[in-house]
Amino acid sequence: MTARRIAARTVRPLVTLAGLAALWWGVARLGGVPPYLLPAPDAVARTLWAQRGLLADAAGTTLLETVLGLGLGMLGGAALALAMTASGVVRRWMMPLVLLSQAVPVFALAPLLVLWFGFGIASKVVMAVLVIFFPITSSFFDGLRRTPPEWLDLARTMGAAPWRVLVHVRLPAALPAFGSGLRVATAIAPIGAVVGEWVGASSGLGFLMQTANTRFETDLMFAALLVLATMTVLLWWGVDRVLARLLYWVPDSVVD
Template identity: 50%
Template sequence: MDILLALALGLGLWQGLVILTDAPHFILPSPLRVAQAMWNSRVIIAENALVTASEVALGLLFGSLLGVATAIQLALSRTAERIMLPILVFTQAVPVFALAPVLTLWFGYGMGSKIVMAVLIIYFPVTSAFHDGLTRIDQGYRDLAQSMGAGKYQFLRQIQIPNALPSLGTGLKLAAVYAPIGAVIGEWVGASKGLGYLMLLANGRAKIDLMFASLIVLACLTVMLHISVGLLATRLSRYAGGGGALRPV
C-alpha cells in the first residue's frame, strides 16, 4: 500500500512538473507518453530487462557468496584479518566505476563484465557487514563457549554465524541496491543488450520517452529485488532471534 501511495505521489509530482515548466517532450516527457512508449516497445524492453536482471541476480549471488566466505575467513584468522581488512578498505578508495572500461576489455562486451562489475560493487558491503556481525559477540557467549569447551569452528557455527545473520541481512539489502548500479554502469561502457544499453540507444536516437521507460523498468527491478532480499533478511533475523544461536546463562 505504501509503495502504491509513493508511486501515485511520484507520478503526480512528475505530471505537475511537466505542466508547470511546459518543457518539450524531448526534454521531459509526460507520464502518459512514457507509458505509451513502454507499451509500444514492451517486447524490446522485456528482452533487455531480462538481460539486466540476469546480470544483477548472478552478480548478487556470486558477490554475496564471496563476501560471506571472506568474512568467515577474516573472523577465523587474526592474521588474515590484520592483513586483508586494511587492503579491503584501501580498495574502496578506487572508484569501482573507473574499472568498468578495464573489465570490459578483460571480460568482453557480454554478461561476464557486467556480472564482475556487480560482484565488485557489492563485495565490500556484504563482507564488511557480515564480518562486523561475526566479531561483535557479547563476552557472555565467549564465556559460555569456553566453559563448554567449544572449539574455534564450533564457536563459529553455533554462536558467531547465527548471531551475525541480521548483519548479513543488512549487507544483502545494501547489495540489492548496489548490484543494479554495477550492471548498468557496465552496460553503459560497452554492451549490446540490457537496460543500460537501451537507455543509451534511446538517448542517441532522441527517444527520450523510451529512455524514461527503460529507467522506470530498471527502478522497478531494483525495488522488487530490494523487497525480495528484505524478506530474506527478515527471515535471517527471525532465525537468529528464535533460538538459532546458543544463549549465555
C-alpha cells in the same frame, strides 16, 4: 498481520506514486518543458506498452547480470569475512586490501573490466560483484566480531573448539548484520550491471538507455529507467522477505 495493516501498506505506496506522477505531469505539461527534456507520464506509459518486448528482453539481461553478481558477491564476501574472523593472518593481510578496494571508484574500472572480460555478461557480473563486495564483507565481519562476550565466555567454559564457537556462536549472532549488508547490496547491485552496460554491451537496460539517449528518445530512456527501478524494488522486496523468513528470531521493533 491484520487486513487493515496490509491494506495500509498497499495504499500508502500507491498514493505516493500517484502524487509523484501528478507532480511529474504538471511539470511536463504545464511547465513548458520540451518533451525531449522531460516527457510526460502518459507518453512514457505509451512507450512502455509499445516497446514492452524490447524492454522485457533488456530487463531480463540486466536481471540475470544482477542476480549472478549478487550471488557471487554474497558468497565471496561471506567467505572472506569468515576467513578474517577465523585467522588473524588473513585479517591482517586482507583487510587493507578490502579497504583499498573502496579507494578506487568501481565506475573507473568499468572500461578495464570490459577490456579484460569482453562485451558479454562476464564484465557486467564482475562489476556488480565489485559494487556489492564491500558492504557484504564489512557488515558480516562486523557482526562476527561483535558477538556478545557472554556467549563466547559460555562456549569456552563448555570447552567448545574454536571452529565450533565460530559455527555455533559467532555465525548465528552475525546473521542479522549479514542480512543488513545483503539488503544494501541488493539495492545497489543493479548499478554495477548498468554501468558495465553503459561502457560496452549489446543488450540490457543500460545499453538501451544509452542507445535511446543518442537518438533523443527520452521517453524510451524514462521507460527503461522505470523498469530498472521497479526491478530493483521487487528484487529488494524478495530478498527482504526471504531474510525475514530465515532470520525469524530477529524481532522487528519498528511500528507501522
